[in-house]
Amino acid sequence: MNDALLRIDDYSLSYTTAHGSLPVLDGVTLSVAPGEVVGVVGESGSGKTSLAWAIMRYLAGNAIEHGGSIQLQGEELTTLKAARLRALRGGRLGMVFQDPSAALNPTLTLGSQMLEMLTRHRGVSRGEARRIAIETLGDVDLKNPESMLARYPHELSGGEKQRALIAGAFACRPACLIFDEPTTALDVINAAQVLELFGRLREETGVAALYISHDLALVSRIADHVCVLEKGRIVERAPGRKIFAAPDHPYTQSLVAAVPNPRRRLVAESEIAAHANARERPPLLTLRGISVDYGQRTTLARWLKRPDPRFRALNPFDLEIAHGEIVGVVGESGSGKSTLAKALTGLVNHRGEILLDGEAVSSTPRGRADYRRRVQLVFQHPDGSLNPRQRIGELIGRSYRLYGLPEGETLSQAVARSLEEVRLDPTLASRYPHELSGGQKQRVAIARAFAARPDVVICDEITAALDVSVQATVIALLLDLRRRHGTAYLFITHDINLIQQIAHRVAVMYRGDRVELSSAEELADGPKHAYTRALLAATPTIASSARVIDDEFSAPTMDQE
């Protein structure tokens, strides 16, 4: 292992906080050979980003290192002087960040930022740097690289920005690149393109890379070796493809089991048959031609012949949701899927009509109140949807105060029962939201929705902000609640793997249009619309990477519930 390009030996790190020392990395040992891609996988709080910063020698002020060494090409980095470090960063050791819009300075053109990087690290003249910049931008399939240099970051799309940053990182001819979740902020199809680009550039240049991500399916696609990080400790390391087919460590096993696998349905097929019978009843919720326009045109603007600022976020949308049915809505950002949720809950004005039990929702206060009770919404970020100044008991209790208590129960009993129903300790009622973990907070939000005894719950990306293992438990909880109460779900997500696991029917959205509405079986057999096919192809799954070696390794038991 002496020929390793990047070596980390028994490296430990902790942060000093008001509540004492918080260990972040504990005896991490890993090495990256020339031309190799090493993936680091871990959930939030596992210390994977701290590891990246430790290698870049850019640690927070309260970080304390507890020995260990980090070596790049045999040179010790932990004791390096500041001047040498500056030459190292961006030069021999490059980094690509999660959010491309935060990594670029919004007040400088892309050209000036790339030229500075190139003149500093390649030691070339500005003219030469310009030539290299144009060449590399063309190399990453950006159109019109010349005019691209004159543009400001806000004039580029997220995918373009990330590609430009990757181009810049490679152009400095680094020995090793660190990627910190470079595709997390991008849409699926953009992410697939960036990954493809990453693979191609790596083959051409032979640069070694450390690829940090929370997405196991993605890492299994691109990494030669994978290290699994749990609470600052590497619990398992194995070749990329093997680790997901036959994980050894229990933590890795639980992680792999939690990754949504579109082939493993979590809703029994018999239930779908039962719901076919339910079709005889009028549908629970009927949407007829729901459309939403943002922006407004004033009379003054019309007189002055200003351009019409209105734009259509959602084109006329029809959908029927039966009692107890799970309908998935899947699409990228800007596809209008969240707008649909807002329209249904009255947060934005819409055209078209909504029918509940076959009857138009009456506009009387009473009718609106009844609709609001029966149609509940759970938001993406529990941090945002739970008021930080209210205790958990108040938050859930509000639903009971508004919609009435079940008979024979006091408010505190009802709140305790609600908390138990979402498998939380009833004593949490006296806590504030910030004292709870992300998964617990989302459970509280779910409990609040179910306290209204709703017929349909709209879930707007409710697992997007959660780790995979937490996501799996939240999904299991939702299915359990549905079994108990017969609630229907409108499940909005960008994760097509997840939706294939749980939805009876899936609506695929693209730029405000519903391009496809298929049952889960139809989607599994082959999607009708070209966009859906592109979406499915771009989404990495564990199944697709494990398929190759299915015969060599026996698949682990993946028990979901």
Place this chain on the structure above:
Amino acid sequence: MPDSLKTLVRSPQGVVGGGLCLLAIVLVVLGPWLAPFEPNALSFTARYQPPGPMHWFGTDQMGRDVLSRVMIGARDTIVMSLLATAIAMVLGAVIGTLSAYLGGWVDEAIMRTMDAIMAIPSLLFALLIVATLGKSDVNAVAAIAIAFTPGMVRVARSVALAVRTQDYVSAAIVRGESTSHIVVREMLPNIVAPVIVEGTVRVAFAVMLFATLSFLGLGAQPPSSEWGLMVSEARSHLFTAPWMMIMPGLCIALVAIGFNLLGDGLRDALNPRSRT
């Protein structure tokens, strides 16, 4: 809250500001008991005495002990200023939050009205109100409160606009909560920190404004020992007995500085909201 209090005590502005404000509050509460002399007791033999071991702050033209008068006057000056600021704070927070929540033309109407009030200098505005309502200390409090409200509305609104986009407000709308519930229970608790900071800084201005009004004869009336009034009365004796003016003036300055520093300290202490 205990965490931010700890941070406050650790910062130099917090310590000095907190100390001065504590001293002011001690004066307000215990002034009459601590004062060595009766504030309005005349003494013909002890007129115009410079500060000395007997009269620490000296005496005035009627032989009254300036220190005792300052101690008693603290109650008028500081309580009135605090009251005026508190009224402005509550009014401002509610109007600002409501304006941010309702948005649209209601927001526009409220904010342009506030702009109009703000366009008039606060002293001029206070003078106007006192001149119309008649001169008394209660009217002076009302005048200062109204003059300060627009500033508070602006601060509250700018914070409330950020809170307005939070999902918990959307969640409350979806649940069908009333406007008053959303403004008072959901939004207000989340904007108090910046409003309190702004309020503390404003107390300093209120102390000065109130003293100014009294100095002009429109606030507290003789024989009250409100500090601004004391300065005003001492004006004609500036050259014979400068301490008569310097002592209460110094107190006004100290209290103003104290609240200002406390406000600065609070801003730092409350700003990174989740220090846990």
